Amino acid sequence: GAVVSQHPSRVICKSGTSVKIECRSLDFQATTMFWYRQFPKQSLMLMATSNEGSKATYEQGVEKDKFLINHASLTLSTLTVTSAHPEDSSFYICSARDPRDRDNQPQHFGDGTRLSIL
Amino acid sequence: GNSVTQMEGPVTLSEEAFLTINCTYTATGYPSLFWYVQYPGEGLQLLLKATKADDKGSNKGFEATYRKETTSFHLEKGSVQVSDSAVYFCALRIQGAQKLVFGQGTRLTINP
Numbered sequence: 703g704a705v706v707s708q709h710p711s712r713v714i715c716k717s718g719t720s721v722k723i724e725c726r727s728l729d730f731q732a733t734t735m736f737w738y739r740q741f742p743k744q745s746l747m748l749m750a751t752s753n754e755g756s757k758a759t760y761e762q763g764v765e766k767d768k769f770l771i772n773h774a775s776l777t778l779s780t781l782t783v784t785s786a787h788p789e790d791s792s793f794y795i796c797s798a799r800d801p802r803d804r805d806n807q808p809q810h811f812g813d814g815t816r817l818s819i820l
Numbered sequence: 821g822n823s824v825t826q827m828e829g830p831v832t833l834s835e836e837a838f839l840t841i842n843c844t845y846t847a848t849g850y851p852s853l854f855w856y857v858q859y860p861g862e863g864l865q866l867l868l869k870a871t872k873a874d875d876k877g878s879n880k881g882f883e884a885t886y887r888k889e890t891t892s893f894h895l896e897k898g899s900v901q902v903s904d905s906a907v908y909f910c911a912l913r914i915q916g917a918q919k920l921v922f923g924q925g926t927r928l929t930i931n932p
Contacts, residue, residue: 744924745922809918811864
């Protein structure tokens, strides 16, 4: 079935570093991907909707300049956390829908990226 | 607006116990309803779904019935196993929309 791959699975880096996370759809073309953030023991918060070939749509309260999203191809979306600080440490998860699926079919999720900023 | 409310956790049970995790929703239109499971350190996996009223989703011994009259989608399993320990998320998606709306998640721990 459809698979979404996320890379890297874990990142540990120093404060001030920019970190890029990749989300790939492996056997389908995803015009839309979603980026979520999950705080410890909490639910998923939708950060933005990534649209192939156009600007991402950010949820209220999410800083566009802090969390840069690029969806340059139909199988790849990237999230770059710019000048990361310890408060950006979190679990980031992407998802995508296979456009061939019927409307009532679910999204497919990546395995997530745990980001730790020292 | 659209929202999902889940039973607060954590929930701790003994192996072979009966499980219920409550989920209620508020939605405009006719949502599809989902249960996702997240094992430690992993992303989300779809557990089951239901797309219209009275549908029953089932998988791996888990069941949930779409109850429009009570706007609920409670998750049940007759006999839980240690391997069921995970965080469970109830979610909805409005027809024609792409975004998922998640509940807060319920952490389940099964003791041998």
